[in-house]
Structures are given as C-alpha cells and as structure tokens.
Amino acid sequence: MQKSEAFTLAEVLIVIGLIGVVAVIISRILIDSSQNIENRTAAQKAFSAASNATNLIISENGMSLANTYTSASEMINMYAEKMNAIKKCNSARNDGCWAPAYTGGPSTTQSNSAGMVLSDGSFFVFLSTDPSCVSQSGNAPYACGEIYVDTNGFKNPNTVGKDILQFVVYKYGIRLAGTNNDYYQVNINGYRCPSGHNPILCQLELLK
Numbered sequence: 001m002q003k004s005e006a007f008t009l010a011e012v013l014i015v016i017g018l019i020g021v022v023a024v025i026i027s028r029i030l031i032d033s034s035q036n037i038e039n040r041t042a043a044q045k046a047f048s049a050a051s052n053a054t055n056l057i058i059s060e061n062g063m064s065l066a067n068t069y070t071s072a073s074e075m076i077n078m079y080a081e082k083m084n085a086i087k088k089c090n091s092a093r094n095d096g097c098w099a100p101a102y103t104g105g106p107s108t109t110q111s112n113s114a115g116m117v118l119s120d121g122s123f124f125v126f127l128s129t130d131p132s133c134v135s136q137s138g139n140a141p142y143a144c145g146e147i148y149v150d151t152n153g154f155k156n157p158n159t160v161g162k163d164i165l166q167f168v169v170y171k172y173g174i175r176l177a178g179t180n181n182d183y184y185q186v187n188i189n190g191y192r193c194p195s196g197h198n199p200i201l202c203q204l205e206l207l208k
Contacts (some may be wrong), residue, residue, distance in 0.1 A: 050124070129145045
C-alpha cells in the first residue's frame with residue numbers, strides 16, 4: 001500500500017505563524033505608505049498656503065516684507081487675513097493653537113508665540129526674529145522670521161518631518177527650513193535626516 005504524507009500539527013502551526021508575520025509586515029508597510037502620502041499631501045498644502053499668503057503680503061508692501069510688522073502678533077494678523085484663519089491665539093500652546101505635547105518641534109518659547117488655526121485643522125505658529133529682515137539664517141541673508149506648522153493639529157504623530165514643519169520667512173518669500181544654506185542645512189551639497197542630525201531636515205522629503 002502507498003503511504004500517504006500529511007503535515008504534522010507543528011508544521012501547520014509554523015506555516016500559519018509565518019503567514020501571520022508576513023501579513024503584519026505587509027500591513028505595516030501599507031499603513032506607513034498611506035501615512036507618508038497623507039503627510040506629504042498635507043505638507044505641500046501647508047507650504048502652498050503659507051507661500052501664497054507671503055507673496056500677497058509682499059506684493060501689497062512694496063515687494064518686500066521688511067518693516068511690515070513689528071511683532072509676531074502683527075505678523076499673524078497679516079497672515080490670518082490672507083489664509084482665512086478661523087482662530088487666532090496670542091499664545092499658541094496655551095490658547096489651543098498648538099498641541100500640548102509633541103515628539104519634536106518648536107521650543108516652548110516658540111510654541112507660545114502667536115498662532116492660528118485654519119479651517120482644515122492645521123496649526124500655524126509665527127515667530128518674528130527680525131522685522132527689518134537684515135539678519136541671517138545660517139548663511140542665508142534677509143531672514144525675517146519663522147513659521148511652524150502642525151499639518152493635522154492635535155492628531156499624532158506630532159513629529160518633525162512628518163506632521164510638523166518649519167518655514168523660514170525671508171524678505172522676498174519663504175522657504176522650507178533646510179534649504180538655501182540656512183542653519184539647518186548640513187552642507188551645501190545636501191542634507192541628512194537620520195538620527196544624529198536635526199530631524200527638521202526630514203521635512204525636505206515631504207516636498208520633493
């Protein structure tokens with residue numbers, strides 16, 4: 001008689017376990033990919049909104065941001081009008097325009113600067129560093145201030161390079177931090193975003 005072969009219970013359990021591991025890995029990859037796409041879309045939308053508002057303000061003030069405001073409060077008033085803000089805060093974190101906790105982002109001082117909330121739920125915090133726009137951000141001249149963005153508000157991950165971004169405001173426009181030789185750029189030939197370097201550089205991946 002021909003002997004029939006069959007899997008043992010142990011072998012079946014091993015196969016099922018391996019399938020489960022593969023399924024978890026694949027699902028994690030799909031989730032991460034979906035989140036990356038979501039973060040990228042939100043980052044591009046936030047940068048576009050801030051850039052368009054900046055360009056409008058510049059065009060209405062002699063083609064320059066120099067001396068158009070004297071504080072973060074005045075700065076936010078100009079942007080809030082152009083970006084249809086639904087809420088303004090004198091102190092972003094204290095007044096509900098910035099998350100109370102995050103894994104990376106602006107310091108307490110910066111997050112307690114003036115902020116606003118847009119209709120899509122994104123948070124914007126404004127920091128006036130030099131209203132005359134004559135200082136340098138690293139090697140980049142004509143820096144006026146900074147804008148911090150949390151593209152999804154109170155939702156996680158609240159992490160720099162994912163849902164938290166930083167824009168540097170210049171006399172003639174805005175740029176993503178980490179470009180134009182500002183102080184977040186590792187060198188003129190590129191940047192690095194892994195551990196050991198400023199995580200804000202990871203945001204450059206979002207706007208490629």
